[in-house]
Amino acid sequence: MNDINFAILGTGGIGRRALEVSVAKDELMPIAACDRHGIAVDHGGLDVDELLAATEGNIASDGGTAIESSGDGIKEHGDDKGVVTSRQAVSTETPIEDIIAEHEAIDAVLIALPNLEHDFIPNIAERFADAGYEGVLVDVLKRSRVIGMLDEREEQLEESGITFVCGAGATPGLLTGAAALASQSFVEIEEIEIWWGVGLKSGYEDNRGTVREDIAHLPDYDIESARDLSDEDIEEIVDAHDGVIKFNDMEHADDVLLERAGICDTEDVTVGGILDLRNDQKPTTTTVKVTGRTFDGDVGTNTFELDDDTSMEANVNGPALGYLKAAVRRNRTDDYGVYGPAELMPGF
């Protein structure tokens, strides 16, 4: 495959880790990165080590998977905020516009920003399309409803020449793809169970976005009420659970993404998991179980299991860049539009 010049919107948890993973990938060259205060651009390739070292302790506190977040969300340990602490970066009031201005040099963009409003990421896609961007956009969103908003913009994305892959992290993302592949033994799917374990010893302070978003999945909360919680409220909730929060029947986009691919109905998919904020060790093993009926009439359950020693960050960012590469290949054959991870798998 030819080289891929990519940009990252957001240098928080995901953005920084994706840059780190990309160093191991010869074909991927990061040429631009931004957060809400600054932008770093180098068409010859960013110096990832310098950028990571400079922003250490200055990252946006989205914990790597923040989708819903509130407040400024930038830690200020140094004199400067966020990415501008890097000598490669400059301060700007318009970071996303500044990245869009580079679009002719960019093959793919990883959107690693918290989805501050439901239509935040869809609107970013629209702005890229307005500018005539021809390339890939990838996000790692979790919420089902964002996908519908992207679909509404599909015609505009296609006209511009954009291939958008939504939900390309761990779950949805890696686990959605695994469910799609595990379905291949069957002609009819009865049930898909996705069960994740995440251990984040660094706790709420370092994983604000993730924790806040996950709390929105608890029975007594929703996105709006979780967004209104103060940091103290969240610390209290975490303490009340002794740092270990269990989730059942989450509104995770896996269901919509599997239905889009024609594999099953949304109601056949259940997503749950356990988040431990006091240990890095996973509190439970991340597993995908696909139960279906084979053409010859047997019912069975195929299983995909991640090693407990693979971190959330590894399982988000490897797949995000993996789907990005798959999308670039499609984009280069003029295959545009909005796709979920399961649609990039063998057809069901």
Add this chain to the structure above:
Amino acid sequence: MNDINFAILGTGGIGRRALEVSVAKDELMPIAACDRHGIAVDHGGLDVDELLAATEGNIASDGGTAIESSGDGIKEHGDDKGVVTSRQAVSTETPIEDIIAEHEAIDAVLIALPNLEHDFIPNIAERFADAGYEGVLVDVLKRSRVIGMLDEREEQLEESGITFVCGAGATPGLLTGAAALASQSFVEIEEIEIWWGVGLKSGYEDNRGTVREDIAHLPDYDIESARDLSDEDIEEIVDAHDGVIKFNDMEHADDVLLERAGICDTEDVTVGGILDLRNDQKPTTTTVKVTGRTFDGDVGTNTFELDDDTSMEANVNGPALGYLKAAVRRNRTDDYGVYGPAELMPGF
């Protein structure tokens, strides 16, 4: 996706089962099928039930996965041989030419023929290209060296407009794809272990091609010597193993196909398994284990496991048609050439 008109070369184990699986897939319409004595064509869609009922007991004895085979290989329980027992079929001396003559109506072809010579399937691809076929070819081969022969013909295939997916059955195929996906947690792969279990109570008589090919993987045999064995020789070998044959370090194309996708070196891949010819129950659970190092320095093993109740036939034919659908999507965006299953996954 638009409807896909497909043809099947070979109405043995794989061909018949693939037709059966395709009935469950709305977008797939089988319009042509052949074996070495006859051809059935109906542009409005073959009557699969009739074709299967007519050929029951008259199938080529490749057991569903035969690649290397010898002799005539057609069972003659009725007056006629093979597919011509169907009222939809006619006898012909030139079945493959007759399918090729229909190429303008065909979007995809599943090659479910035993690879009688190493270059048999590559030569079929060449003949489709010579005729100007624009569409998909899929095979379920197992042997590594065939892939090189396809690569030699890649330019010709691209010029014609052919997207060829090789090794798209169970292993290689489903398990290769699973290994590729399980690799996404890692930046470096240490080892990929593919271990399969197959139970075929119907024994050698009904699974000649599979058994003969598998024997070629035993320490004292190779393809040529296995091809020269008489049926009696093979029955003796099976009896000497009490019907349960264990294989280690097989020359399976998984290694080459994973290396092609840039995931690991061929020597990092081991394939083995157990074939039980006296029980339908699998003698061991089919498992893929991918051991790698994450970007953050941990070493872990991700696992994909097929339920023991999913038959070899379900795990060959679902993926074969799944990869076929994925290839049609590529073909329709003018993405031509030779691909393995792992190359159709997220990029590594």
